[in-house]
Amino acid sequence: MSTIALRPATPSDxxxxxxxxxxxxxxxxxxxxxxxxxxxxxxxLFGPRPAAEVVIAECDGEPAGMALFFVTFSTFLGKPSLYLEDLYVRPDFRGRGIGRRLMTHLAALAVERGYGRFEWSVLDWNAPAIAFYRSLGARPMDEWTVQRVDGQALQALAAQATRDSRTG
Known part of the structure; x- marks a missing residue:
């Protein structure tokens, strides 16, 4: 039987x-x-205003995976939420309950901190991950789609702020 341990990441990680x-x-x-x-x-992760946190999963003392997460805010609930950006378990360690341990740890952390939600996104082709999340009680938010502005589009949108401020 493997020993699974979870710990917060440190700067050396x-x-x-x-x-x-x-x-x-x-x-x-x-x-x-x-x-x-x-x-x-x-x-x-460790600067003056940390933007995210990481929990490292170890199996028998070996790094096996991680969960990287941060806080968002729900205006409808009037409470913060925990957003899972990345959940990853190395292939050699899968099937040992490490992903489940990370997810239950984050759920407990969200409850302990008084957060109203625990959310994440999953690629639509990742059937094993989707099945895993369903087994935890997660439900899809089909009526919502992720929107993103990045790269040149982000630069162009930001440049409009300067133009907008000049035109009043």
Whole structure:
């Protein structure tokens, strides 16, 4: 029987977190989008205003996976929510309950902190992940679609703020 332990990431875990992010990006066929640097992650996780938190899962003392999450806010509930950005368990450690342990840990953390929701997104082709989330009681939010502005579109939209402020 394997021993599974969860712990908060520390600054010395930044290289591990980056490795896990890159492994996840490869699995999701998005390796080309994984451009975060150690400096980016150090600032985001451990800087003056941390933007996210990470829980590391270890199996028999070996790094097996992680959950990276942050706080959002629901105006309808008037409460913060926990948003899971990345859940990843290395292939050699799958099927041992590590993903479930990470998810139940985050749910307990959300309840402990008084958050109103625990949410995440999943790629529509990732049938194993979808089945796993359904087994936890998650329900799809089919009436909502994710919208994104990034890269050049983000720069162009931001530039409009300058023009808008000049025109009143």
């Amino acid at each position: 930044v290289p591990l977190v980056l490795d896990l992010i890159r492994e996840l990006a490869g699995y999701e066929r998005l390796a080309h989008e994984a451009v975060a640097t150690a400096e980016d992650m150090q600032a985001a």
